[in-house]
Amino acid sequence: MPLVLEKAVNAHTTIGIWKIEEDEEAFRKGLQLKQHELDFIDSLGTGKRLIQWLATRRLLRQLMNTDEYIDCGMDDHGKPYLLNSHYKISFSHSFDYAAVIISDKNHVGIDIELIKHKIKSIKHKFLSDLELAQPQIGDNTNGLYVAWCAKEAVYKWHGKKGLEFKQHIHIKPFKLKNEGSLKVIAQLPTENKELDVNYFNTKDGYMVAYVSQD
Incomplete structure (x- = not known):
């Protein structure tokens, strides 16, 4: 099974990482898809994007430990949510990996990225001068x-x-490790919110970060 990580990060929240080794047919066999979902994935074609979409839904099923149909929609902001369930969810994928976080209480977010040196060429687009000085x-x-x-x-x-990443989300100084946490200030429309974000560097060169907080 290509589930490489399933971890309870607190009493209410679990993350999972899936290495994508299956083809489209194998993923479809492990899912219950209704016609509107079949129509959507048909629009994705047959490339990597389709496989990644299927992988996140297969991983969601694993984390929720169910064989029942999971009705997963997308709101007007593009955020995934579950109909007829109180769980809050977030998806991410990058090349050969998919990541999912679920919580029965907290709002959640997750991101996974393949580490590439070319990020240095765009760092000024998402980081302030104060952040770059760290x-x-x-x-x-x-x-x-x-x-x-x-x-x-x-x-x-x-x-x-x-x-906006550069204007509204601010990284506080932290100690860089292979696995650690940091504080992030989000300038929301109604308040400034300090969030605890956890991160880790995988053995095969991916970075994962996630947050679970009200």
């Missing part, structure tokens, strides 16, 4: 990916359009 970020590829994934996880946690 030595653990600066010109450090891993530090830049922690910052990117943390901001993406916070964006998904918020779940609404209009939150």
